[in-house]
Structures are given as structure tokens and as C-alpha cells.
Amino acid sequence: MILAVSSLKPPHPRYRGRFAPSPTGPLHAGSLASALGSWLDARANQGTWLVRIEDLDVPRCITGMDQHILAQLQACGLIWDEEVIWQSNQLKAYQSALEMLYSDRQIYPCTCSRQQITSLLSAQGKLRARNQEQVYPGTCRNGHVWQARLPSSSALAWRLALKPDQEIHFADAEFGPQKQDLNGDVGDFVLRRADGIVAYQLAVVVDDAQQGITHIVRGADLLSNTARQIYLQSVLGYPTPQYRHLPLVLDPHGEKLSKQTQATQINTANNAAVLEALQAAALHLGLSEMGDGQDQTIAEWLLRATHAWTDRTKQLGRTQN
Numbered sequence: 001m002i003l004a005v006s007s008l009k010p011p012h013p014r015y016r017g018r019f020a021p022s023p024t025g026p027l028h029a030g031s032l033a034s035a036l037g038s039w040l041d042a043r044a045n046q047g048t049w050l051v052r053i054e055d056l057d058v059p060r061c062i063t064g065m066d067q068h069i070l071a072q073l074q075a076c077g078l079i080w081d082e083e084v085i086w087q088s089n090q091l092k093a094y095q096s097a098l099e100m101l102y103s104d105r106q107i108y109p110c111t112c113s114r115q116q117i118t119s120l121l122s123a124q125g126k127l128r129a130r131n132q133e134q135v136y137p138g139t140c141r142n143g144h145v146w147q148a149r150l151p152s153s154s155a156l157a158w159r160l161a162l163k164p165d166q167e168i169h170f171a172d173a174e175f176g177p178q179k180q181d182l183n184g185d186v187g188d189f190v191l192r193r194a195d196g197i198v199a200y201q202l203a204v205v206v207d208d209a210q211q212g213i214t215h216i217v218r219g220a221d222l223l224s225n226t227a228r229q230i231y232l233q234s235v236l237g238y239p240t241p242q243y244r245h246l247p248l249v250l251d252p253h254g255e256k257l258s259k260q261t262q263a264t265q266i267n268t269a270n271n272a273a274v275l276e277a278l279q280a281a282a283l284h285l286g287l288s289e290m291g292d293g294q295d296q297t298i299a300e301w302l303l304r305a306t307h308a309w310t311d312r313t314k315q316l317g318r319t320q321n
């Protein structure tokens with residue numbers, strides 16, 4: 001009988017996607033486009049779509065914003081398929097990952113101040129422009145006296161000791177082949193900050209693995225983090241999902257949204273307003289065939305958008321091959 005039951009499983013969508021907002025502000029045109037893109041990609045693939053609240057960076061989080069974002073998603077008909085998880089409830093999982101890396105001597109504590117890093121890089125002629133991330137020069141890599149277990153002292157940053165020659169290659173479903181030389185472009189990056197907060201790079205990788213995420217669809221602003229995450233997946237023994245980074249939000253005239261426009265929260269006051277917000281998000285995603293979105297329910301609109309997304313993906317595939 002057990003056999004019969006397992007063969008009756010619903011057509012199992014192996015696809016598991018997610019949207020992972022930080023509760024630092026309400027959904028705006030840009031974040032709605034990311035949410036919609038990942039929802040559509042999951043639906044178009046008969047997949048499962050999850051929502052995870054990335055609330056680790058406490059100083060930047062706004063109280064109640066998690067519930068607000070969830071209500072905004074619901075108003076837009078973007079309903080998640082499993083329970084929402086909060087990163088603040090996942091601290092044990094991050095700690096075990098750090099302990100594993102420590103026992104493998106793959107992380108080390110760093111006492112450098114920003115100022116010290118900057119002056120050393122500048123003395124070495126390696127200082128980058130101010131708006132660019134600096135490549136950590138590895139100052140603290142060799143000074144650590146290894147202990148049996150990860151020391152609990154929290155006032156230190158912990159960095160990942162990159163293995164040599166880590167040029168990471170991956171194919172982004174939207175942007176095509178990508179590569180990054182982690183040692184040359186990033187350096188030993190922080191997995192736990194000196195203020196005790198687990199870094200985004202570690203948390204995202206642990207959670208994506210724990211939630212069995214197979215497809216990550218998110219904004220192109222995160223493309224430059226992907227090689228780090230793929231590297232972390234490999235050292236932690238996790239599978240690497242497929243990545244699709246959505247182009248930055250453009251306005252209907254094909255121009256980048258100004259900070260002002262982008263930061264304005266979407267209007268979900270009534271059906272018409274929601275449809276308008278979805279329609280704008282669809283345009284940002286390049287779903288130009290959606291019509292004007294009038295006189296429809298949100299569910300009908302989303303169904304049409306799912307078909308349009310499938311067409312878009314096919315078209316993109318054709319231009320990439």
C-alpha cells in the first residue's frame with residue numbers, strides 16, 4: 001500500500017523558489033517587481049514559493065514592517081505556499097554552520113577596524129574608490145590560536161579564509177555566464193560581524209539550503225553577491241541553486257526609477273490600485289504584452305502574467321542560445 005501512496009503523490013514540483021525581503025521598509029515598485037518575478041517563475045514552473053523575512057540586521061529593521069510586507073504581498077495575490085520563516089528564529093542554524101567552519105579552520109577572528117584596513121590597502125596601493133567594497137588584505141588570517149571550539153567572545157568579526165584560486169563561474173538565467181575571482185575581487189569576507197550579527201552571506205546560504213531552495217530569482221543588485229554564496233555552499237556541502245537576477249526596475253519609458261519613486265510604497269488601497277501596481281511591476285520585468293490590466297480580478301491578472309512570463313522566458317532562452 002505504501003507504494004501506491006507514494007505513486008499518488010501530486011505531480012511534484014521540484015522547483016522551490018523564495019522571496020526574502022528585509023523588513024527595512026515597505027514594498028515599493030522595485031521590491032514588488034522582484035517579488036512578482038520570483039512568484040511568476042515559481043508558478044510558471046509549477047513550483048513552490050516561499051517567503052522568508054531577513055530580519056537579522058536589527059538596527060536597520062523597522063518594527064512591524066514584516067507584517068506590513070506580508071499584508072502587501074497578500075493584497076497583491078502573491079501568496080506563499082509554506083509557513084513564513086524569520087531569520088531571527090534561525091540563529092542556531094547559523095551558529096552550527098560557524099562552528100563547523102571553525103572546526104575546519106575555515107574562519108578566523110578579525111580585529112581590524114575599517115580605518116586599519118583602509119590605511120593598509122592605501123599603503124599597498126590597493127585602495128578602491130570609496131563607493132566600492134574593499135578587498136580585505138588578510139591581516140588577521142594567521143594570528144589565531146586555534147581552540148577546540150568556536151570561542152564565544154562576541155566582539156570580534158569572523159572572516160572566511162578563502163582557499164586560493166577561487167574563480168567562481170556560474171550561469172545566470174537572465175544575464176548569462178558570470179565569473180568572479182573571489183580572492184582578487186572580494187577577499188576573506190565576514191560571516192559574523194563584530195556586533196554579533198550574522199552576515200547576510202552566511203544566513204542566506206544556510207536558509208536557502210535548509211528550505212531546499214532550487215531557484216533564486218531576485219534583483220540584479222544581488223548579482224555581485226552570488227559568487228560568494230556559491231563558494232559558501234561548496235564549503236558547507238550544500239547544493240547550488242539556479243540563479244536568475246532580474247534587471248533593475250525601469251519606468252514605462254525605459255528609464256531607471258529615481259530613488260524617490262522607488263522608495264514610495266505600493267498602493268494597495270483597492271483592487272484597481274493593486275492591479276496598477278502589478279501592471280507597473282510587470283512592465284519593469286519586461287512583460288510588455290500584458291495590456292492595460294483593467295476590469296480583471298487580481299487572480300485573472302496573475303494567471304495572464306504567468307503565461308506572459310513563460311513566453312518571456314522562452315524568448316530570453318532563444319536570444320541567449
Ligand code: GLU
Nearest residue numbers: 020021022054204218222
Ligand atoms: N534580504 C535581501 C534584500 O532584501 C534579499 C536577499 C536575497 O534575495 O538573496 O535585499
Ligand code: ZN
Nearest residue numbers: 110111112140
Ligand atoms: Zn583583521
